[in-house]
Amino acid sequence: MFFLSILPLRHDDLKEMLDSNKDSLKLEAMKRIVAMIARGKNASDLFPAVVKNVACKNIEVKKLVYVYLVRYAEEQQDLALLSISTFQRGLKDPNQLIRASALRVLSSIRVTIIVPIMMLAIKEAASDMSPYVRKTAAHAIPKLYSLDPEQKDQLIEVIEKLLADKTTLVAGSVVMAFEEVCPERIDLIHKNYRKLCNLLIDVEEWGQVVIINMLTRYARTQFLNPNINVNDDEDEDEEEKEKKAEAMAMAKRKPYVMDPDHRLLLRNTKPLLQSRNAAVVMAVAQLYFHLAPKAEVGVIAKALVRLLRSHSEVQYVVLQNVATMTIKRRGMFEPYLKSFYIRSTDPTQIKVLKLEVLTNLANETNISTILREFQTYIKSMDKDFVAATIQAIGRCATNIGEVRDTCLNGLVQLLSNRDELVVAESVVVIKKLLQMQPEKHSDIIKHMAKLTDNIQVPMARASILWLIGEYCEHVPKIAPDVLRKMAKSFTNEEDIVKLQIINLAAKLYLTNSKQTKLLTQYVLNLAKYDQNYDIRDRARFIRQLIVPTEKSGALSKYAKKLFLALKPAPVLESPFKDRDHFQLGSLSHLLNAKAGGYQELPDWPEAAPDPSVRNVEVKESVRAVGTVTYRDTGALWVFQGPQKMEGSEVTDLDSFKCLKLCLMGHVYLCRCMWTECDTQCGSDNLICQTFLSPFDSDLFSTESDSASGSESGSGSGEESGSGSQMLSFSTIAPSSTVKSYELLHRITGEGLSVEYCFSRQPFSSDANMVAVQMQFTNNSTSETKSLHMEDVKLQSGMRVKEFAEIESLPAGESATAVMGIDFCDSTQAANFQLKFFVSIQPPVGELMQPVFLTENEFKKEQGQLMGMNEITEKLTLDIKCRNEHAIVQRVTTTANLSRVPCGSDKECRFAGRTVTSGSLVLVTVVTKDEGATQLTVNCEKMVIGTMLVKDILLALTQ
Amino acid sequence: MIHSLFLINQSGDIFLEKHWKSVIGRSVCDYFFEAKEKAVDPENVAPVLQTPHHYLISILRGKLFFLSVIQTEVPPLFVIEFLHRVADTFQDYFGDCSEGVIKDNLVTVYELLEEMLDNGFPLATESNVLKEMIRPPTILRSVVNTLTGGSNVGDTLPTGQLSNIPWRRAGVKYTNNEAYFDVIEEIDAILDKSGTTVCAEIQGVIEACVRLTGMPDLTLSFMNPRLLDDVSFHPCVRFKRWESERVLSFIPPDGNFTLMTYHVSSQNLVAIPVYVKQNISFFETGPCGRLDITIGPKQTMGKTVEGLMVTIHMPKAVLSANLTATQGNYSYDLATKVLVWDIGKLNPQKLPNLRGSLSMQAGVPRPEENPSLNIELKIQQLAISGLKVSRLDMYGEKYKPFKGVKYVTKAGKFQVRT
Secondary structure, eight states: GGGGGGOOOOOHHHHHHHSSSSSHHHHHHHHHHHHHHHTTTGGGHHHHHHGGGGGSSSHHHHHHHHHHHHTTTTTOOHHHHHHHHHHHHEEETTHHHHHHHHHHHHHSSSOGGGGHHHHHHHHHHTTTTSHHHHHHHHHHHHHHHHHHHGHHHHHHHHHHHHHHHOOHHHHHHHHHOOOOOOOOOOGGGGHHHHHHHGGGGGSSSOOOOHHHHHHHHHHHHHSSTTTTSOOSSSSOOOHHHHHHHHHHHHHHHOOOOOOOHHHHHHHHHHGGGBBBHHHHHHHHHHHHHHHHHOOOHHHHHHHHHHHSSSSSSHHHHHHHHHHHHHHHHHHHHHGGGGOOOOOOOOOHHHHHHHHHHHHHHHOOHHHHHHHHHHHHHHHHSHHHHHHHHHHHHHHHHHOOOGGHHHHHHHHHHHTTTTTTHHHHHHHHHHHHTTTSSSSGGHHHHHHHHHTTTTTHHHHHHHHHHHHHHHHHSSSSTTTHHHHHHHHHHGGGGOHHHHHHHHHHHHHHHHHOOHHHHOOOHHHHHHTTTOHHHHHHHHHHHHHHHHHHOOSSSSSGGGGGHHSOOOOOOOOOOTTTGGGGSOOOSHHHHHSOOOTOOOOOOOOOSSOOGGGGOOOOOOOOOTOOOOOOOOOTTTOOOOOOOOOOTOOOOOOOOHHHHHHHHTTTTTTTGOEEEEEEOOTTTGGGGGHEEEEOOOOHHHHHHHHHHHTTTTHHHHHHHHHHHHHHHHHHHHSSSSSSSEEEEEOOOOOTTEEEEEEEEEEEEEEOOTTTSEEEEEEEEEEEEEEEEEEEEEEOOOOOEEEEEOOOOEEOTTTOOOOEEEEEEETSSOOOOOEEESSSEEEEEOOGGGGGGEEEOOOOHHHHHHHHHHHGGGEEEEEOOOOGOOOOHHHHHHHHSSSSSEEEOOOOOTTEEEEEEEETTTTTTEEEEEOGGGGEEEEEESSSHHHHHHHHHHHHHHHHHH | OOEEEEEEEEOEEHHHESSSSOOOGGGHHHHHHHHHHHHHHHHSOOOOOEEEEEEEEEEEETTTEEEEEEEEEEEEHHHHHHHHHHHHHHHHSSSSOOOHHHHTHHHHHHHHHHEEEEEEEEEOOHHHHHHHOEEEOOOOOOOHHHHOOOBBBBBBOOOOGGGOTTTTTTTOOOOSSSHHHHHHHHEEEEEOOOOOEEEEEEEEEEEEEOSSSSSOEEEEEEGGGGGGGEEEEOOTTTTTHHHOOOOEEOOOOOOEEEEEEEOOOOTTTOOOEEEEEEEEEEOOOSSEEEEEEEEEEOTTTTOEEEEEEEEEEEEEEEEEEEEEESEEEEEETTTTTTEEEEEESOOOOSOOEEEEEEETTTTOOOOSSSSOEEEEEEEEEEOOOOOOOOEEEEEEEOOOEEEEEEEEEEEEEEOOOO
């Protein structure tokens, strides 16, 4: 690189260097060549010398050769073919990264003759077991398509195949390919819709943008308008209202229910509003704007306002979109009004956009604040901005009747401003305002008439002249005098002013011909010989119209009506009105013109298409089994499940599924090796490549305290009896009978023994506590006095309601007491002193209370607890419990759940809520032949879910 | 998506071009130059321009324009965000993003651009992944490379690209394991003439410098997370944990990165650390004006205000300034009409004052508007919102890292209208 600054050597020297045996010389030569390309210099004559090095061992030389090749292959097609075999060899390399890179370069060479080779390579790579190679294949699809659009049908097949891919790595790239090649084939998305929604959060940022934009369009074709029952526009005219009313009447007959898939999309995109990437935030914002029910759209405002802190280019785009949104949904941004205040250091284009937003946000309540802000803006040194502010004031005045007079007065004051541009702009705006109620303001018109002596800006002069002409009856004395002055300066005026002078003359001629007849003639004569043909035309036309001659037709009778008709006041509208028919955030929206390749945002369908098209067979589980998700992982993963995988290579699918639990999330905790392997689940991505070295168990011990896993249970389990011990001998107990645990043995308790049980009754004084019933027995020979709790040691957040003190317990007697403990939905122990140190630790099943759900409610709730909140296990039922009754009994004994009615006898469902937070816990047991059973637990609290799965699994298999 | 990229310096020379699809001639930039000419100020060039066959999307970084050529519909923010990411990467690699530095490292820049986009679609934008493939240049390495013909392209394959945590490179090793977090808060405010707050808000950012061996899993928790009204995260942060427990749980990238940015709820009153007494007036008679500015501490929470600086964009008619400062130095740039008063530390006992006269161009009418003051300041060891990090825990690795949190408050867009 040091040599780069030295004068470029002749190409012959470079050729020589490329031909040498030394890699260092080759590298040096390649660097110079690439530097030439970067500067835009032609290096094409070196092609043969460079291509020879395509198989060079040195990786940097190779990379630079690729850069060269991609740049010049199009120009030297024949020679480029020499390199193809190298890439074909690369496609077969055992290393996935080399395969990917070979495909990448091969597909970037724009040589039509190799299309069949590319097609073959893409097809092969699309079923490669490495997701990285598959990703590269997805990238190659649009390249091939642009080279040869004839290949579309075959490419769609590949896209279809890759869309079914379950890895986050591939998802973004393949949707990108879909958008470029076949955006109209919305049917390809159906089966993958839910998967894409669920994967979204873990896809890389750029892919997220593409997927979200595509799903917005998809949703517009598949779901119903969620706002069908709501009045959409804040200001709409009568006709529209009628239409709405009709639609509403229709809607009333059929109440709107949001499709769960529609909800899924909204729910899964919402957290992405927190992305650091402005493009992602904007994509979610437009999705909510176009798809969400009106009441929910508000969430995007905060995130968009946040983007205003970003680079000025980002601000520019965001403000354009906010401006469009504020027209439709003003309320959403009102709380953030102050965030749009303008600083003197903002670039002018940002200032003008902020002004636009402020104007759109103005209403009766905040107008006084906004006008006060505007007043400071008017004094700015940035004159373009001042002009825009005056326009904005004009718009506020037209939109909000209450402040019209205030605004007008303010603007009139500006007429005495020293800056001519300010005055001119004010004149233009005042003209528009005056048109609304001219009769009230003749003194303003007089004032403006005086301005013609000083003001030079053509647009302003033209505006004043028009005003005087239009309302000449209000200023009968001044008007002819103005015309006189104008006639004098006619030849020096700008064209628009000249046109208005003619207009004024005509109007005066019609109303006051006595005074102005000669003047008008004079002006028309001047205009007749003007250089501009528009002016000549106008003069001829007007002369015919107003000056009666024998030839003049019937029209001249109506001249007065033509010229002095009542003209409607102009509507001052935002330039952003109606821009929302473009998808927000798009280039087309920004330019307000359809850009090439823009896909229209379809209108909502009248009736929803069949939602079942999105159903997928159970095998292809929606949540993409085996996908290593990261950001979705709520809690640290507790190491759970059958721990038989130690040190073994996993080859069969079952144990693979067992692994899944611990793999999800923190694969990397396991110091795993990335190796490749050909299992039958080869297509199943990353996990297949992830084989665990023997688990480093102490690695996990660091987690156990926070994760409150099963380990912490076994510590105190010996004396108090852990959950699993209980299960082993309580299988016969029906759900109503409860199992007692020992709290204090009579020997350690010096005669006092205490047992406790979870009564499963609601604890009366605090609904968030688990009721624990204690039985005290005095086995000693003497009376025990004042039994009460002291020195309670709890984990943070936990609470205890102590039982009433037992004043005395005579020898041989028993007493019961009930206490309440809020375990905070964790299995942490509550420790306290009861003469002796004791500890109560709940099995996870006791941390919940039953709720009654109908079958439909259950399904709905389960639908909302998918993804990481769902844990599925396969098991084989214990011989003794292969009937419904036994299953129900065992499950309800393990956990305090109630049964949910169910149509099928192969399926048992249970529901409950955790005591503290009230999170739903849903359990489904589906039995198949031979005791094969699938157990599914859906719970928002993943730790509870995993532990519960383990407990129920134990209960059902023992 | 992104078809080509041109890097353009302020005088309008294209000094680098890169095409990801077929080559587009430089003449396409003429439309941009035309717009630039019209806009006068470089920051007023519209970021998105339409030409007969292409769309041009550009950003201005430092003094360079990054101009990309687009042919079909694409979200403009997508491109803008990407271009900024490219500029960030250059900054990260070369410590600066200027024409000279880019020209010196032309080949590395080209290699980076090659990896960052494939067919115009972003491929690898994470700095950790890129650094595995293309090593950033150091002086030592470039000397060694020129002598031995070694390369700065990594010979190991970038495995990070394959993992599900692409932001972290594999096999990180340090002898000193350390994790530092800087909580930086900026006050954005507009004060009016009388000193009342027109609007004020606090924007915060947590910059992290994490050098930890292996695959550490960190949890950062706050004493008062409720303060945070709006947040955005580095992709490594787990949303669900934030939503349910209000802690930041993440596997960090290696090196420096922005962990999160936040906005402190605007309902809270924002403490304004300084007050400004100012009087700028231009006389109707005679070509002169007077300026008198005093700054004093207001709500500083007992900390010292440092790095105090006042910048004023004077009206065009102001020819020169003849002022005396009781503390610090002032300078007046005649060309840009910018008055800068660099005060330094604020001493509450002796308030800094700047006063004197301004001489105006004769014959030009008195400027109507008084210029507003932009204030910069810095307060060490204070997060003005009161946000506090309560603890940092590490899971997944056994060693004990050094941990540290630093708080700084700065003035962001802090403006006093006069």
